[in-house]
Amino acid sequence: MTTVGRSGAEPELRRAREAISAAFGVQGLVFISLTTRLPRFQDRWDLDELALSGVLLMMVLLAGVGSLVAERLAPRLDSAVVLRAGLLVVAVSVAVVVLAPTTLVFVLGLAAYGVGLGLVDATGNMQAVALEHRLGRVVLPSCHGAWTLGGVVGAVGTLAAGDLPWSAVALVAVLPLAAAVAPFLARDHGVAASGTPVDVPWRAIVAVGLALVVFYTVDTAAATWGPVYLDAVFDAPEGLVALATLPYLVASGLVRLAGDRLTEQVGAVRLLRVGAGVALVALAVVVAAPSWPVAVLGFTLLGCGVAVVAPLSFSAAAALAGRDADPATRRARVDAVVARFNQFNYAGALLGAVMTGAVGSGSLRIGFAVPLVLVVALFWLARAFAPADEVPAGAR
Numbered sequence: 001m002t003t004v005g006r007s008g009a010e011p012e013l014r015r016a017r018e019a020i021s022a023a024f025g026v027q028g029l030v031f032i033s034l035t036t037r038l039p040r041f042q043d044r045w046d047l048d049e050l051a052l053s054g055v056l057l058m059m060v061l062l063a064g065v066g067s068l069v070a071e072r073l074a075p076r077l078d079s080a081v082v083l084r085a086g087l088l089v090v091a092v093s094v095a096v097v098v099l100a101p102t103t104l105v106f107v108l109g110l111a112a113y114g115v116g117l118g119l120v121d122a123t124g125n126m127q128a129v130a131l132e133h134r135l136g137r138v139v140l141p142s143c144h145g146a147w148t149l150g151g152v153v154g155a156v157g158t159l160a161a162g163d164l165p166w167s168a169v170a171l172v173a174v175l176p177l178a179a180a181v182a183p184f185l186a187r188d189h190g191v192a193a194s195g196t197p198v199d200v201p202w203r204a205i206v207a208v209g210l211a212l213v214v215f216y217t218v219d220t221a222a223a224t225w226g227p228v229y230l231d232a233v234f235d236a237p238e239g240l241v242a243l244a245t246l247p248y249l250v251a252s253g254l255v256r257l258a259g260d261r262l263t264e265q266v267g268a269v270r271l272l273r274v275g276a277g278v279a280l281v282a283l284a285v286v287v288a289a290p291s292w293p294v295a296v297l298g299f300t301l302l303g304c305g306v307a308v309v310a311p312l313s314f315s316a317a318a319a320l321a322g323r324d325a326d327p328a329t330r331r332a333r334v335d336a337v338v339a340r341f342n343q344f345n346y347a348g349a350l351l352g353a354v355m356t357g358a359v360g361s362g363s364l365r366i367g368f369a370v371p372l373v374l375v376v377a378l379f380w381l382a383r384a385f386a387p388a389d390e391v392p393a394g395a396r
Helices: 008-036 038-044 047-079 078-099 101-136 138-162 165-178 202-235 238-244 248-264 267-286 293-307 309-321 327-359 369-374 377-395
Strands: none
Touching: 008 078, 008 101, 008 138, 008 267, 008 369, 038 047, 038 327, 047 078, 047 101, 047 327, 047 377, 078 101, 078 165, 101 138, 101 309, 101 327, 138 309, 202 238, 202 267, 202 293, 202 309, 202 327, 202 369, 202 377, 238 248, 238 293, 248 267, 248 293, 248 309, 267 309, 267 369, 267 377, 309 327, 309 377, 327 369
16 A cells, blocks of 8 residues: 655645544534434424434435435546535535425425435545545544544534524534535545446455444444433433433544554454444443443443444455555545445444334333344454455555
8 A cells, every 4th residue: 555755745634634524523513413403303394203204214315325426426526526515515405404494495405415415424434545545544433533523512512502593503504614615635646537337346345334234223223212212211311311322422432533543553353343342241231221320331331332333344345445456446446335335324324223113112122132132243244354454554
């Protein structure tokens, strides 16, 4: 792998890293700002649970469409250009969602936001992978950490802004608008754009994708059903049920910020297996918790355990895609893989939301046994992450 020299390129890459982290942070902040206001949207537009579920399903499916659009456009236009376009779509759609005068406009705005979400998810990870390869060291965990901590800021902002006029929420749209002008990483000089299909080694990449599905199943179960679990099983105080999510996010974000160094010191395979062990213990604590504070401790440990699965999945898949290829083919392969990887993301999110609730319809203790069983697969799937250990090799 080619690494950057001690030259004038280093300040440029440093600025690009800050810009990419900002894009991740803004994406997380906007997403959590909207999802934590879903009850408000539901009341505003008189949506029942079925209608709200349908609208959210539409948003997730359109995010998948946005990711596939990014896969097609990035080789022709460069991922930096498509990322800026995606951030602009997010900015406009958020303002429309908040200020919509009718239900139809609200739904159309949410549909546009879904497409923008997929565009930014895909191209943000393309940018992070390209930066990782240019620097010759791991950066994806800290980029994902910026997303998580952005989500924490969004959740805290929702709590703090409860008394503000509803229209003031539209100011959130300013953030992706500002991020769109950041100095993202341009395509390597000499790496030409390619509009032709590339041969991607999908079979080798599937195991890494399955690990990503497991992660998002666990992650969505914690984020979606955690507060309900505290309320339904333990009758926790209403103002404290969010503690199922907030400590989970904080723990996950902090581990991700330290994940770059941890991956280089421990290795992706070993780190993933240690994390799987922590997650297994954490989910056992959640399922067997005698009280809600113990369950909160379990969710916090869970955030520590699974934090690096997603970023290391992108690193491993990109390393597999880039093997034995010239620079132009490698970049095209990597961009295609990153865009497709978001489909595993959305599949896992749907599984986590649906399976945990369906299995736990009688008792959410049983429902959380679903991620408890699934996380065991990470011990076996971890061996597919060996290519991620090659990312920092060039720096060493």
